[in-house]
Amino acid sequence: MECSKDKEGLVTCLDETRHGLEDGDFVTFTEVQGMEELNGCKPRKVSVKGPYTFTIGDTSAFGDYIRGGIFHQVKMPKIIEFVSLSPPCGWQFIDCFQKPLRESLKSPELFITDFAKFDHPASLLAGFQALSLFQKQHQRLPRPRNAEDASTFISLTREIDVDAEEKILTELAYQATGDLPPITAVIGGFVAQEVLKACSSKFHPIVQHLFFDSLESLPSILPTEDDCQPIGSRYDGQIAVFGKQFQDKLACHRQFLVGAGAIGCEMLKNWSMMGLATGPDAKIHVTDLDTIEKSNLNRQFLFRPKDLGKFKSEVAAAAVADMNPALKGHILCKQEPVGQSTESMCPLSPFRT
Numbered sequence: 001m002e003c004s005k006d007k008e009g010l011v012t013c014l015d016e017t018r019h020g021l022e023d024g025d026f027v028t029f030t031e032v033q034g035m036e037e038l039n040g041c042k043p044r045k046v047s048v049k050g051p052y053t054f055t056i057g058d059t060s061a062f063g064d065y066i067r068g069g070i071f072h073q074v075k076m077p078k079i080i081e082f083v084s085l086s087p088p089c090g091w092q093f094i095d096c097f098q099k100p101l102r103e104s105l106k107s108p109e110l111f112i113t114d115f116a117k118f119d120h121p122a123s124l125l126a127g128f129q130a131l132s133l134f135q136k137q138h139q140r141l142p143r144p145r146n147a148e149d150a151s152t153f154i155s156l157t158r159e160i161d162v163d164a165e166e167k168i169l170t171e172l173a174y175q176a177t178g179d180l181p182p183i184t185a186v187i188g189g190f191v192a193q194e195v196l197k198a199c200s201s202k203f204h205p206i207v208q209h210l211f212f213d214s215l216e217s218l219p220s221i222l223p224t225e226d227d228c229q230p231i232g233s234r235y236d237g238q239i240a241v242f243g244k245q246f247q248d249k250l251a252c253h254r255q256f257l258v259g260a261g262a263i264g265c266e267m268l269k270n271w272s273m274m275g276l277a278t279g280p281d282a283k284i285h286v287t288d289l290d291t292i293e294k295s296n297l298n299r300q301f302l303f304r305p306k307d308l309g310k311f312k313s314e315v316a317a318a319a320v321a322d323m324n325p326a327l328k329g330h331i332l333c334k335q336e337p338v339g340q341s342t343e344s345m346c347p348l349s350p351f352r353t
Contacts, residue, residue, distance in 0.1 A: 113210065120168055149173060
């Protein structure tokens with residue numbers, strides 16, 4: 001590299017080697033001859049001028065540059081302060097607000113998870129505030145697919161944000177009592193990531209309000225209000241969204257899962273919580289010829305140290321059946337690979353014609 005002696009010292013990489021830096025990065029130097037002040041200097045902020053050049057601030061008071069030098073990118077710590085809240089129960093926790101919640105609701109910072117739904121978070125922010133008001137006034141959430149409750153809810157939301165999108169608000173009211181295991185798993189993944197960030201201090205946390213919706217998962221023919229009424233089962237949250245007929249179809253479903261590793265365990269857990277294949281003639285076939293190794297335990301959460309050496313399919317099947325006893329007798333585990341030579345092992349084999 002070469003470095004000029006100037007108010008904006010220009011560093012040039014030799015042999016047309018790209019530096020790979022961005023504006024705002026920090027660097028320090030070693031093995032510089034002549035401009036000794038750079039060696040082991042405090043990290044200097046970079047301003048990129050091109051793929052092979054960048055400036056590092058004032059070097060005019062330094063010695064004359066002679067030759068050599070290697071720059072090293074330095075990761076600078078960033079301090080982010082969050083508001084600590086004390087709930088009435090006295091528990092302490094850190095919320096994801098850099099501003100107090102009351103102030104943040106007036107001038108929110110919205111974390112966008114899907115730029116195809118850029119307008120959804122603002123409507124959902126108002127909608128969730130209105131849900132709290134509705135629950136306070138009526139001592140309950142809006143009933144599933146109930147037009148009267150939805151209309152009342154939308155009126156409350158309009159008092160908070162007149163521009164909130166009615167379609168989103170309507171679905172939020174219709175599904176306020178809903179609870180879907182796959183969506184819960186997604187939100188749980190977000191929370192787990194934030195916990196790891198807080199423990200490690202290595203990654204940037206989510207700031208302010210994050211909303212996640214999957215309205216595209218709704219069927220083209222929506223369920224009726226009667227079909228979405230609770231029946232006193234563990235699946236009432238799912239019935240509130242998709243209806244009883246849909247739940248019955250899930251219960252009668254037959255599924256073939258190849259592999260009970262990290263993804264397979266997550267799939268089986270979700271199916272168990274959803275009530276898939278819990279009907280009289282339904283079956284889940286899962287096959288995996290691998291056995292459980294110690295390295296599997298950190299990412300395949302259905303397995304425990306006591307399961308080392310056992311077949312993955314057997315342990316995973318038993319674990320999800322314990323989560324939902326209705327699955328017992330409906331999940332069959334195998335250890336064969338999938339191929340034409342083993343097509344007879346499962347009636348759902350993709351190789352059967």
